[in-house]
Amino acid sequence: xxxxxxxxxxxxxxxxxxxxxxxxxxxxxxxxxxxxxxxxxxxxxxxxxxxxxxxxxxxxxxxxxxxxxxxxxxxxxxxxxxxxxxxxxxxxxxxxxxxxxxxxxxxxxxxxxxxxxxx
Numbered sequence: 001x002x003x004x005x006x007x008x009x010x011x012x013x014x015x016x017x018x019x020x021x022x023x024x025x026x027x028x029x030x031x032x033x034x035x036x037x038x039x040x041x042x043x044x045x046x047x048x049x050x051x052x053x054x055x056x057x058x059x060x061x062x063x064x065x066x067x068x069x070x071x072x073x074x075x076x077x078x079x080x081x082x083x084x085x086x087x088x089x090x091x092x093x094x095x096x097x098x099x100x101x102x103x104x105x106x107x108x109x110x111x112x113x114x115x116x117x118x119x
Contacts, residue, residue, distance in 0.1 A: 011045045011061045015101055018059045019067065019094050022087045025079035027054045037073045041065060054082070062101035067094050 007013055031049040034056075038047045043064025048057045058070060071081055081091055 007045050010042045010064060012063065015061045015063045015105060016045060016059055017062045017094070017098060017101070019057070021056045021091060021094075022082035022084065023049070023054045023056050023074065023079050024082045026077070027051055027079055030077040030079060034074055034077050034079065037077075038070055041069065044070075062098045063105040066098050066102070067091070 005013075007016070027049065028051050031051045035047050035049055038044055038058060041060075043061040045059040045061070046057075047059075049055065050057070056070075056074065060070070074080065081087060
């Protein structure tokens with residue numbers, strides 16, 4: 001017997017991305033505001049911030065949300081994504097994967113067994 005996880009409305013498990021990024025700035029002071037605002041976005045399944053470690057954990061449907069939108073909210077509340085090499089590398093990779101997921105989700109598959117478009 002497998003246990004099924006229920007997701008929030010607007011979240012498709014096939015496109016669910018789980019991201020973990022280090023933050024800097026006023027994390028201790030503003031982490032609750034960031035979590036509340038990000039949690040209200042359509043497509044966000046879960047969000048938390050470990051304030052003592054300044055770590056943002058977020059899971060979202062990449063066809064509905066992009067990491068840039070979440071980062072905007074973080075910056076709005078006097079925080080930012082950490083500027084260390086590893087966090088910058090992960091952030092770039094996450095954005096690359098998110099864009100691929102979004103592009104592939106809207107792509108109409110083509111097969112050589114079908115008639116070419118327009119014929």
